[in-house]
Amino acid sequence: MISLWETSRISFRALAVNKMRSALTMLGIIIGVMAVIMMFAIGSGANREISDRFSSMGSNLLTVRPGTGQAPGGVRSGSVNTLTADDARAIAEECMAVAYAAPVYGGSAQVVYGNQNWSTSITGTTPDYLFVQDWAVGSGTVFTDQDVRSATKVCVVGKTIVDNLFGGEDPIGKTLRVRNVPMVVVGVLGEIGTNPMGRDQDDIVLVPVTTAQRRLFSSSRSGSVSTIMVKAHSSELLGAAQDQVTSLLSMRHRIREGGEEDFTVRNMAQMIENAKAATRTMTLLLTAVAGVSLLVGGIGIMNIMLVSVTERTREIGIRMALGAKTVDIRLQFLVEALMLSLLGGATGIILGVAGALSISRGFGWAVDISFFSISLAFGFSAFVGIFFGYYPAWKASLLNPIEALRYE
Numbered sequence: 001m002i003s004l005w006e007t008s009r010i011s012f013r014a015l016a017v018n019k020m021r022s023a024l025t026m027l028g029i030i031i032g033v034m035a036v037i038m039m040f041a042i043g044s045g046a047n048r049e050i051s052d053r054f055s056s057m058g059s060n061l062l063t064v065r066p067g068t069g070q071a072p073g074g075v076r077s078g079s080v081n082t083l084t085a086d087d088a089r090a091i092a093e094e095c096m097a098v099a100y101a102a103p104v105y106g107g108s109a110q111v112v113y114g115n116q117n118w119s120t121s122i123t124g125t126t127p128d129y130l131f132v133q134d135w136a137v138g139s140g141t142v143f144t145d146q147d148v149r150s151a152t153k154v155c156v157v158g159k160t161i162v163d164n165l166f167g168g169e170d171p172i173g174k175t176l177r178v179r180n181v182p183m184v185v186v187g188v189l190g191e192i193g194t195n196p197m198g199r200d201q202d203d204i205v206l207v208p209v210t211t212a213q214r215r216l217f218s219s220s221r222s223g224s225v226s227t228i229m230v231k232a233h234s235s236e237l238l239g240a241a242q243d244q245v246t247s248l249l250s251m252r253h254r255i256r257e258g259g260e261e262d263f264t265v266r267n268m269a270q271m272i273e274n275a276k277a278a279t280r281t282m283t284l285l286l287t288a289v290a291g292v293s294l295l296v297g298g299i300g301i302m303n304i305m306l307v308s309v310t311e312r313t314r315e316i317g318i319r320m321a322l323g324a325k326t327v328d329i330r331l332q333f334l335v336e337a338l339m340l341s342l343l344g345g346a347t348g349i350i351l352g353v354a355g356a357l358s359i360s361r362g363f364g365w366a367v368d369i370s371f372f373s374i375s376l377a378f379g380f381s382a383f384v385g386i387f388f389g390y391y392p393a394w395k396a397s398l399l400n401p402i403e404a405l406r407y408e
Helices: 004-017 019-056 085-094 128-133 145-150 159-166 209-216 235-252 268-311 313-321 326-363 371-397 401-406
Strands: 061-066 098-113 116-125 137-140 154-157 175-178 181-189 204-208 227-232 263-267
Touching: 004 019, 004 326, 019 268, 019 326, 019 371, 061 235, 061 268, 085 098, 085 227, 085 235, 098 128, 098 159, 098 209, 098 235, 116 128, 116 159, 116 209, 128 227, 145 204, 145 209, 154 175, 159 181, 159 204, 181 204, 181 209, 204 209, 227 235, 235 263, 263 268, 268 313, 268 326, 268 371, 313 326, 326 371
Parallel strands: 116 204, 154 181
Antiparallel strands: 061 227, 061 263, 098 116, 098 175, 098 227, 137 181, 154 204, 175 181
16 A cells, blocks of 8 residues: 555645646635635624623613503504603612613704704713713713703713814804704713714713703603613622512503513623624624535535546556555545645635735724634535545546556
């Protein structure tokens, strides 16, 4: 039996004879490995980015949203706002595990200052909203509880609003118009950045929740709010806070035991897990699609190897006549297929890593290139080479040496 080293040398010489054919055969493997690594890197990076951004918001947050309410006539409807600012006040005062609770009510609107205008998000809330979100006022001050009770026409703006409406001008004390309602700027938020969904959190105008309800946006139910943001004293008390909020709102909304709640309470841990699960599913889907190209590359290897066996029938006959055994012929063609897949895999790894880094630099996306994804792609390419190369190798080893020598 010929040594593995000698077999490898013969196989490499055979592949080098048809360089273009070998390169085109490897192309499917190269594209497949490159795609797998890039999809894994982008998916893992997105997963880490979402987790980091959610974690930066705090692991002790609860979000309370309206559920199914009862509309006039007794009809159950999901469009009815079942939460009120009084609910938020009760949560803050009566739930021992809760540090702050802030109602949220608002929408999008055009903001005008002088001859400049900007479409932005208007959030009606209370001063506690800044404590819930861990935001700080960069200059000026925040509106007060008295402003909330009086529905005062004052606002706190984000950095994006300042940059687009005021330029280099100090906005404190200036009057801008929101839906033709004059609002005095009393404060500017410190720079915040983007939220886990990529939205610019500096592109915001905070107003008293009563001002939003009475002066800016119509409310289907007096005093209703779209969300209540709740912050527990600590992440350890998050479960207790969730239970207390659920119990209190069930009592306030007269929900019978075992009845359907007209609100939903979700904690940040659930949001993080849901977001990560969605990202993982998308990553696996994209990687599976990329893996199909590896299989296509494997079929290409088998096709070329079968053609090679036919073209080299006489060569196989001569080798057998000179003493080469069946296992030597089988091993040679198997090694040739394995070389094509491994060379393609190595090239695909280099291009995949380079592509992922280029995407990160060019688009600012987070990528996470792991040893696991590289090993998986390279290992799968080797498996493809062996699996799809075995049949041509087996077919070559079954050739009759006498008939092979007669082959023209």
